[in-house]
Amino acid sequence: MVDVSRVNEILERHGSRRERMIAILLDCQEEFYYLPREVLEAVAAGVKIPLTSVLAIATFFKAFSLKPIGRYPFRVCNGTACNIQGGPLLVDALERELKIKKGETTKDGMFGLDTVNCVGCCGLAPVITVGQDVHGKVKISSVPKVIKQYQSKAPAVPKEGKDAPTVH
Numbered sequence: 001m002v003d004v005s006r007v008n009e010i011l012e013r014h015g016s017r018r019e020r021m022i023a024i025l026l027d028c029q030e031e032f033y034y035l036p037r038e039v040l041e042a043v044a045a046g047v048k049i050p051l052t053s054v055l056a057i058a059t060f061f062k063a064f065s066l067k068p069i070g071r072y073p074f075r076v077c078n079g080t081a082c083n084i085q086g087g088p089l090l091v092d093a094l095e096r097e098l099k100i101k102k103g104e105t106t107k108d109g110m111f112g113l114d115t116v117n118c119v120g121c122c123g124l125a126p127v128i129t130v131g132q133d134v135h136g137k138v139k140i141s142s143v144p145k146v147i148k149q150y151q152s153k154a155p156a157v158p159k160e161g162k163d164a165p166t167v168h
């Protein structure tokens with residue numbers, strides 16, 4: 001269940017202004033790690049525009065996700081260079097370490113795992129991105145270390161609304 005009062009705080013911060021819509025949605029995404037339907041409805045009501053308009057923005061920009069992706073979304077590059085350099089083996093290693101399958105999010109909402117098309121730094125293959133961070137030349141043996149790096153940043157207790165369905 002999403003705590004909509006948090007959406008109201010975000011709306012208030014931005015004066016519920018239409019022209020602040022992207023900033024509002026970015027803050028919501030940061031708060032909930034994705035944009036659940038209840039959040040989009042609350043934003044539409046707060047800004048007084050149709051839900052379809054909010055949905056259009058939320059689906060247009062790659063920065064937004066309508067599915068749980070985890071606070072730290074691990075993305076293994078699926079491009080040719082990364083594939084040749086062992087990208088699929090990194091997916092296997094991450095699945096083992098995070099105990100989820102590709103396309104899923106951990107129960108605590110902290111980590112998501114998926115693949116992504118070439119992220120444009122093929123010289124660093126194989127590449128994993130975690131949010132804005134890029135990890136290049138990642139070895140299978142260093143996967144636990146990369147995960148640990150984010151575990152140490154993560155709060156012990158997930159925020160309300162992060163225990164949403166884990167499979168997308």
Ligand code: FES
Nearest residue numbers: 077079082118122
């Ligand atoms: S193929 Fe992975 S960064 Fe280009």
